[in-house]
Amino acid sequence: MIAKELTIGELSERSGVPSSALRFYERQGLITSRRTAGNQRRYHRTTLRRVAFIRASQSVGMPLSVIGGVLGFLPEDTPPTREFWLRASACWSEEINARIEKMERMRDRFTECIGCGCLSFEQCALVNPGDALAEHGPGPRRLIEP
Template identity: 55%
Template sequence: MREFSVGEVAKRAGVSVSALHFYERKGLIRSLRTAGNQRRYAADVLRRIAVIRVAQRVGMPLESVRQALACLPDQRTPSVEDWATMSAAWRAELEERIAQLTELRDRLTGCIGCGCLSLKACALANPEDRLAVEGAGPRRLAPG
């Protein structure tokens, strides 16, 4: 099995060495150690990093990515089927986030979320600050 140094992986994956160390600390990838205590990565890590970067690009939390990658056997390159499973699982979360962002965009000018600050218009949308019983902060625009 071919192994790569941290510099080789960083160059091939298009990430910094510090990003690799960060991904490793977060449990997203793993390395082996040589007798001289140098990191070595198996080839599957390149695809795993690609998955991580795409997931980050669409806004997936690293914990969701870690959980998805944890379901794969060690040292196995994620396949097209693996990606289909992961992306399908993330789709609902992304759809929810898109809906929240759309609502935020559409209401941003006229509403500060009620419950955090007061505008005269909020008295109409939130009479007597009824939303305050649900907690502090912008209740209408905060996720469930």
């Protein structure tokens, strides 16, 4: 008979995710457990699918905040349904498209610099003479903004 609940060690072994990451996911509200009388965690078997969803989402660069928002559509201890995947896809479309645009912009700017070879002050998106971009905020402004 297949147990309905898993210990953290079993969940870790089955999912391939370290126990420390599972505890982190739980603190972030991405997964839940119940506690036994001895204060040990017990995870519903459907948590395996949640963890798989989290890991797959992370592998394509989705931030945990977006992942958590999507998981909010899925009731606890419920495996993902077709409706869930459709809603997840809709939530992701905008985020994925924004990431693709940003990556294409980075590729194009780096390609130009590599092609140039001289890092000229007139063309290079990386050069910031006199720190003129500081007034626009922290970070690589020319690389992250269109």
